[in-house]
Amino acid sequence: MMSSVPGSDKKSKLLVYTIEECPVCGQKTKRAFAVGDYVTKEAAKCSKCGNPTRIGLVYAESMKPSR
Amino acid sequence: MSVLEGGVLQLFPGVNASDLVTLVWIGFFALTFLYQTRIQSYLALSEISRGLNKLKVMKDKARKDTIDYLVNVGKATNDPSPRVDQFLDYVAIMPVDMDPAGIVGKIDHIVTTNNDRVRAEVGALLNQNNPVTVSISENLLEVATSLNQIHKIVRHYYLLGKKTNSYFTLVQLQMLMPMIIQEADALLNAVDSFKLGQPVGDGIGPIVVSRFMAGKEKRVIAKDTVMAITEYKGRKLYVLKADGPMAYVGQPGVAIQKIVGEMGVKPSAIVMIDAALKLEGEKTGEIAEGVGAAIGGIGVEKFQIEEAATRVKVPLYAILVKQSILEAITVMRKEIAEAADKVTQVLNRVIEEKTKEGDEIVVAGIGNTLGVAQ
Numbered sequence: 001m002m003s004s005v006p007g008s009d010k011k012s013k014l015l016v017y018t019i020e021e022c023p024v025c026g027q028k029t030k031r032a033f034a035v036g037d038y039v040t041k042e043a044a045k046c047s048k049c050g051n052p053t054r055i056g057l058v059y060a061e062s063m064k065p066s067r
Numbered sequence: 068m069s070v071l072e073g074g075v076l077q078l079f080p081g082v083n084a085s086d087l088v089t090l091v092w093i094g095f096f097a098l099t100f101l102y103q104t105r106i107q108s109y110l111a112l113s114e115i116s117r118g119l120n121k122l123k124v125m126k127d128k129a130r131k132d133t134i135d136y137l138v139n140v141g142k143a144t145n146d147p148s149p150r151v152d153q154f155l156d157y158v159a160i161m162p163v164d165m166d167p168a169g170i171v172g173k174i175d176h177i178v179t180t181n182n183d184r185v186r187a188e189v190g191a192l193l194n195q196n197n198p199v200t201v202s203i204s205e206n207l208l209e210v211a212t213s214l215n216q217i218h219k220i221v222r223h224y225y226l227l228g229k230k231t232n233s234y235f236t237l238v239q240l241q242m243l244m245p246m247i248i249q250e251a252d253a254l255l256n257a258v259d260s261f262k263l264g265q266p267v268g269d270g271i272g273p274i275v276v277s278r279f280m281a282g283k284e285k286r287v288i289a290k291d292t293v294m295a296i297t298e299y300k301g302r303k304l305y306v307l308k309a310d311g312p313m314a315y316v317g318q319p320g321v322a323i324q325k326i327v328g329e330m331g332v333k334p335s336a337i338v339m340i341d342a343a344l345k346l347e348g349e350k351t352g353e354i355a356e357g358v359g360a361a362i363g364g365i366g367v368e369k370f371q372i373e374e375a376a377t378r379v380k381v382p383l384y385a386i387l388v389k390q391s392i393l394e395a396i397t398v399m400r401k402e403i404a405e406a407a408d409k410v411t412q413v414l415n416r417v418i419e420e421k422t423k424e425g426d427e428i429v430v431a432g433i434g435n436t437l438g439v440a441q
Binding site: 014016033035036037038039040041054057058059060061062 | 263265312397400404439
């Protein structure tokens with residue numbers, strides 16, 4: 001589930017992403033946050049080398065509304 | 068002017084329009100001079116009243132969200148509303164400080180009793196014992212309680228100022244309202260992050276430390292606190308954080324006391340990584356280094372860590388990641404998350420510069436570890 005919460009300046013929305021990292025080749029994949037995600041959780045297989053990845057970060061980015 | 072000359076001025080022969088306007092101005096200034104505090108009190112009352120309404124909406128929303136979470140996720144069997152309402156007014160009475168000797172132990176005892184009771188209350192409400200759900204419920208109840216308290220205190224001073232017609236009470240409250248609303252808003256925004264189990268800005272310390280713990284054997288060293296032993300460039304690291312991905316802060320004070328006490332470790336340094344409130348103008352995610360126990364809260368953990376470090380004469384180093392109160396308790400911002408790599412570099416440098424091969428070092432990731440396992 002993609003979560004969207006108000007940003008600090010009230011005009012922006014925050015979109016939350018999960019970063020999956022491959023411990024073998026270092027490949028990073030960014031996808032929308034899903035409920036149940038947490039840092040160090042085992043994630044999907046690496047698209048580059050096929051090894052299992054781990055969630056390295058979960059963070060929110062500000063999305064300014066288009067005028 | 069012609070209306071005045073044709074009407075009102077006929078009643079006062081010898082008075083011209085200019086005199087009348089002057090008289091009105093003098094009257095206006097006299098009224099303003101005599102009743103300025105009364106007028107400003109009305110303005111303050113109206114502004115505080117608007118803020119108070121906002122606070123009421125916020126505390127009602129936090130209460131509703133908490134109840135919804137308990138019912139929908141926690142699968143509460145009965146209607147939890149009466150218990151939640153009872154909980155919102157629950158107080159922890161701090162010990163008397165007339166004789167301050169030993170007060171930290173007393174505060175610790177009361178805080179621990181309070182935390183145990185909260186967990187027991189939440190456990191009784193929920194129809195499941197998933198630790199993540201229980202910890203999130205605890206945090207949601209704490210947020211709802213805080214907002215309820217803020218609303219009650221502001222309402223108290225508003226009504227007191229109104230009742231006693233105290234200009235200074237009202238003006239002080241009016242000046243504080245923007246900061247109070249800002250803090251309440253931060254608490255309300257925290258509800259969304261907690262419900263979804265997303266890491267919050269305060270979790271930057273645990274994120275950095277979790278990288279050192281990956282793949283290592285973990286052991287519970289204190290309540291809700293885990294530790295792993297690892298190595299870095301010939302040094303032995305005792306790495307600890309709260310037990311994630313639950314929304315815990317753990318007991319790092321107790322953990323560090325155990326490491327240097329019961330376990331008999333003689334560390335060359337204790338390095339603490341924590342989030343720190345930034346001043347206006349400072350950038351989110353900026354890193355600051357320093358010495359001392361980097362930990363917030365009521366002061367019990369800080370006391371325990373300082374006491375342990377002083378006893379064994381070990382330097383305390385702090386690595387801080389700057390953020391606002393809103394950013395600290397809501398979903399982690401990109402700028403904070405991206406600071407994790409830089410903090411790791413700083414930590415490595417501190418270890419290399421301040422210790423030598425064969426040394427033992429304690430590394431503590433301080434903060435709420437929601438959404439951050441190890």
